[in-house]
Amino acid sequence: MNYPSELKYTQSHEWVRLEGDVAVVGITDFAQDALGDVVFVELPPVGKTAEAGATVAVVESVKTASDIYAPVAGEIIEVNSALADKPELLNQSPYGEGWLFKMKVNPADVAGLLSAADYQAVAESQ
Amino acid sequence: MKTTPLHQAHLALGAKMVPFAGYEMPIQYTSITSEHLAVRGLAGMFDVSHMGEFWIRGPGALEFLQYATLNDVAKLKVGRAQYSMLPNERGGLVDDIYIYRTGESEYLMVVNAANIEKDWAHLNALTQGFEVQLENASDFFGLIAVQGPHAVARLQKLTDTDLSSHKKNDTFMGKLAGKWVRFARTGYTGEDGYEVFVAPDEARVVWEALLAAEVTPCGLGARDTLRLEAGFPLYGHELTDETNPLCTPFSWVVKGHKAFHGKQALLQSPCARRLVGLQVEGGIPREGYRVLKGGQVVGTLTSGTHSPILKKGIGMAYIASELAEVGTPLEVEIRGRMAGATVVEMPFVRL
Incomplete structure (x- = not known):
């Protein structure tokens, strides 16, 4: 299982990559492995604002549907439209082409999320 | 938690194990979709020794x-x-x-x-x-279902008994990989194939021989998506203690010319709802989701999944009898959102 050290993480298995005041959000390698084949992704409308912890997307695998939460407060400014036709990108490239959405955020909020080592401990205790 | 005679074989293959009906069973070895497609295209096998x-x-x-x-x-x-x-x-x-x-x-x-x-x-x-x-005799049988368009050919490499000359629903004894087994040309995937009853302490030998014959091991996840595509019911979902089979597409099973336990009650209870197949656009239907027509709740999903062949959401639902006709447009509520659905013929895919 892969836990890139440059990313921040949540207890609910999202990852965040900060680019200025934009947070790129996806689900972790651990999460995609647990879900299995992803077959459908429901993304939020661009312009939606969300509190930290609010449900903003849904990832469906063959087995189950899983809510995706906003890791921090912010506004959705872009979604990964490639997932509409290729939801399997979440399995193939969870930290790359399988990203879910971008949010405009307060960068200080992202600093408070889990480090890779802390997230790995959370994931592997499950 | 009980285990089947093939438990060690599943662990050796790195299967993801889950509790099912009191047994620890493999839900998948690699991925549900790839195992599903192996059965539709070539040959897969399932440990169903828990039955x-x-x-x-x-x-x-x-x-x-x-x-x-x-x-x-x-x-x-x-x-x-x-x-x-x-x-x-x-x-x-x-x-x-x-x-x-x-x-x-x-x-x-x-x-x-x-x-x-x-x-x-x-x-x-x-x-x-x-x-x-x-x-x-539940503890005295291992059971391996070998399914897919190439299943019979792969099995034939491991036995001198002519498997191709037998029809669907035939059953007979023979040797497979050197072990006496009961063959049955039956299954739960909609594909050709055999189910193989084998002594528990000989199940592993047969399983390994099938692996060597390039039969793909498949878990309960693919077993469920395959049976749904094929339009087969699963007890506890489509069929229950309260289900009248006459209100399902499986009413052909009921033979009214003979006496049977509970016959009068079964023949007299009316069908307020009927079991149908639904194809859903823009979402995956799941068990328990509500089916609506013009804002009114008219039914409930009993099973639902993503069909790897159709690449669409499919499911079975009990809906108001007057809406059960093929082609009827309906909606399925997916987490508060309405997705379009249509009553369709089962099986969902051409078999």
């Missing part, structure tokens, strides 16, 4: 089974099998089953793992007045 097996023997075996099951057991010649159901006294179902006639007055009944104890108690309570002996 229950009852022997029904004696001069009154036929008479007893005619009373205890819905299909016409008198039609079964030795070496033939049929799908059937166990009715309760209220017109509902105790289980859905398969019956194999293995001798003049000997039958093997295969039941759902989750229902072994319930079925066993139910059947024993019905034996009074019949010259019949029942034996719960």
Whole structure:
């Protein structure tokens, strides 16, 4: 299982990559492995604002549907439209082409999320 | 948690194990979709050793089974099998089953793992007045389902018995990978193939030989998506203690010309709702989701998944009888959002 050290993480298995005041959000390698084949992704409308912890997307695998939460407060400014036709990108490239959405955020909020080592401990205790 | 005789084989293959009907079972080895496609395209195998097996023997075996099951057991010649159901006294179902006639007055009944104890108690309570002996042999069988368009060819490499000359629902003894097994040309995927009953301590040898013959190991995840695409019911979902089979596409199982347990109740209860297949646009339907028509709730999903062949959401639902016609447009509520759905014929895919 892969836990890139440059990313921040949540207890609910999202990852965040900060680019200025934009947070790129996806689900972790651990999460995609647990879900299995992803077959459908429901993304939020661009312009939606969300509190930290609010449900903003849904990832469906063959087995189950899983809510995706906003890791921090912010506004959705872009979604990964490639997932509409290729939801399997979440399995193939969870930290790359399988990203879910971008949010405009307060960068200080992202600093408070889990480090890779802390997230790995959370994931592997499950 | 119980395990099957193939438990170590699953662990050796790195399967993801989950609890199912009291057993620790493989849900997938690699991915549900790839295992699904292996069965639709080539050949896959499933450990279904958790299923229950009852022997029904004696001069009154036929008479007893005619009373205890819905299909016409008198039609079964030795070496033939049929799908059937166990009715309760209220017109509902105790289980859905398969019956194999293995001798003049000997039958093997295969039941759902989750229902072994319930079925066993139910059947024993019905034996009074019949010259019949029942034996719960569930722990004495391993069971491997080998399914797919190439399944028979792959099996044939491991046996001298001619498998191609037998028809669907035939059953017979033969040697497979050097071990005596009972072959049955049956299955739960909609594909050709055999189910292989094998002694528990010989199951691993047969499993490894099938692996070497390039049969893909498949878990319960693919078993569920395959049976749904094929339009087969799963007890506990489409069929329950309260389900009248006459309100389902499986009403053909009910043979009204014979007497059976609970017949009057079954024939008299009206169908307010009927079981249909639904194809759903823009989302994956799941068990328990509501079906609506013009904002009114008209039914409930009993199973739902993503069809790897259609690449669409499919499901089965009980809906108001007047809306059960193929082509009827409906909606399915997916987490507060309405997705378009259509009543379609089952099987969902061409088999």
